[in-house]
Amino acid sequence: MAVHRLDRSLIRNLSIFQYMSDADLDNVLAMASVRQLPDGAAAFMQGVEATEFFCLLNGRLKVIQTTPDGQQVVVRHVNPGDIFGIARAMRRPDYPATATAIVDSLALAWPSNQWEAFIARSPTLALNALQTVGQRLQDAHTRILELSTEEVERRVAHAVLRLVRQAGKKTEEGILIDFPVTRQDIAEMTGTTLHTVSRVMTAWEAKGLVQSSRKRVVVVDPHRLYLLAESSGD
Amino acid sequence: MAVHRLDRSLIRNLSIFQYMSDADLDNVLAMASVRQLPDGAAAFMQGVEATEFFCLLNGRLKVIQTTPDGQQVVVRHVNPGDIFGIARAMRRPDYPATATAIVDSLALAWPSNQWEAFIARSPTLALNALQTVGQRLQDAHTRILELSTEEVERRVAHAVLRLVRQAGKKTEEGILIDFPVTRQDIAEMTGTTLHTVSRVMTAWEAKGLVQSSRKRVVVVDPHRLYLLAESSGD
DNA sequence: CGTTTGCTTGAGCAATTTCAAATCCAGTGG
């Protein structure tokens, strides 16, 4: 549970903790515990009291919101260096979504009630946190704009390009999305069905834009995909 | 331009400035200027450098994002007491949307570069700001969930109920939304067309749920509207 | 008044979902 000798360098480079003094960092680290999250494990679940917040050291999570009738939406993916589960920082008592590891992952965890103390100690941290949440708000608005104004194919294109930016890895055939993604996942990111995603991606495959197989997507021609995402489809 | 003798009580009750010392408040007020925004005037415009942030004293604004091809989305409505235009606080150089007064309004304005100084002076302000942005993020996610999983009628119902919560005013016939709202506005809040909104609302009118006319919406039976918004529509 | 802005409504149509059925593939356990 408690952590001995966590290295400062672990979190020194995380954007949220940038520009903090060594002393403050040590203080922050002293309160942290390490959490191992095997593939499929949840860091926290929707509706449960928010007792901790986290920072992902490595691996990858997806954050999912579920409607009362069981439909799911992928809120976002958590990448190494991201903080997540900061519901309490926004004065929300419970987690609004579920965060699940999609590959074996490792995270730091702090008790939620430490948040205020951290902020009080370091105004820089406050500004960083605000920026982080602000960025997420931007992303959310972008998504609302897309859901409101774009047709499915372009939404899917945007979603795939976003995945490329977050986890793109150069390979022989093109840029691989470096974690398992199903058609269902992409459907939940774009507000459509796995059937439609499948049809769209099959068409792209025929046009030589992507290559995909089971839980695996490679973008062969990012530029043409980008054009497709942006052009008004004429 | 500069403001003389703004009363502390003006902003004392605004949630964002709660729990600040009188001295800090005076300091904050000293930097503020008052901005009159007649109906139709823009506080700021999308894409323009974010030189100021604001707090609405009274009136009502709508915040709109426009796509490259001219489609519009209502991001949110600004109500008295809300801060807005804090793009810079999230390290965004420009305003991501346009804020327009939909009734004659009055706001306080501060230079964007004051933000950091304010936060440094008062950690409480930082926490309040974080909460505010956090709330907006929640709202945005709620909207994404609705856009992704609900059909038009329920989305419109949710949007109208949200307006009721923000600006509902009891009248003879029911709860009036206390500022001008067009079908187009509601369409831009729900990702549909004014035609569809019109059809939906005409049907509601026939069922005795609402009464509406030009730029005016009265919810006659909030409870039944709520049921309609929540039920899976069976 | 004439013009503009907002609202309604019908008809046809296109995009997407639903429903249904196969097929594929990775891993599992004989």
Place this chain on the structure above:
DNA sequence: CCACTGGATTTGAAATTGCTCAAGCAAACG
């Protein structure tokens, strides 16, 4: 090594939702 199992994917056909186009009407505004 191979058949088996279950999740993932593909695909066709039918059903549906909501959009586009088009027209007419009504209230507000100068």
